[in-house]
Amino acid sequence: MASSFDNVELLSRIRADAPGAFDAFVARFGGRIYAFGLKFCGEREDAKDVLQDTLIQAYKSLRELEHADAMTSWLYRVAANACLMKRRKGKFAPEREISLEELLPGPGKEARVQIPDPAATPHDDAVRAETKARVRKAIGDLPPAYRIVLVMRDMEQLSTQEVAAALGLEISAVKMRLHRARLMVRKTLEASYAAELGAKGRA
């Protein structure tokens, strides 16, 4: 990631609308925003729209930004909004919060850990591609307000504080949504691997 000094210089070039400032802005943040959009939306076309909307809107309004330190979280805020608008859910709030009870495993004899350990996944391209598809689907199935937090925390590796600032949420709300998002992904993956095991058992 670029140092804050680089962002200070970039921001002053953007404020002055200096020649090449937009190109430098795209070079610095384009890849990161595109990857973020793709992780959230799952479709290249949507990610492309998110990238274009974010860069052009952000570039115009970045001139008003006072501190370069806030540039990254502010960009994520614009990009997150573009992602959520893309899904026609133009709000950071879920329709309802999912209760923990819904995700609590039952006391019964559920199967042992069936999700394979990623550290022990074989170096087999077909297995890896299949695992990625499973994980992407589990992420894609999440309600948008939870998915956005998971993508920012666990895929973009932003801190809880950065996500809270970007989404305008309390720290406690970020933690709560992240936990539920992870629990939902775990549940989907577990069910997916259990179904496969069941199918093999019947075969």
Add this chain to the structure above:
Amino acid sequence: MSGHHAHGGPECVALFAKLSEYLDDELEPGACADVEDHMADCERCREFLESLRRAVAHVAATDAPELPEDLKRDILSAYGRTRESS
């Protein structure tokens, strides 16, 4: 390790809410020790925590392709056009 703790009690339910903070090392030391004590005693919770850790690791390992050069060019030329027309 198993057998002397019946999984599903109030202790399991209370800890269930803290598992992500535990994985992220965001719990206070006291609360962290509570989780570890419980895990030592409850096989089912231990398995659950391991499956959650694996799920998170899978998510973190899911990358996205780099920004395609043609898309970058499209954006730069689209921006150029908006400037020319304004």
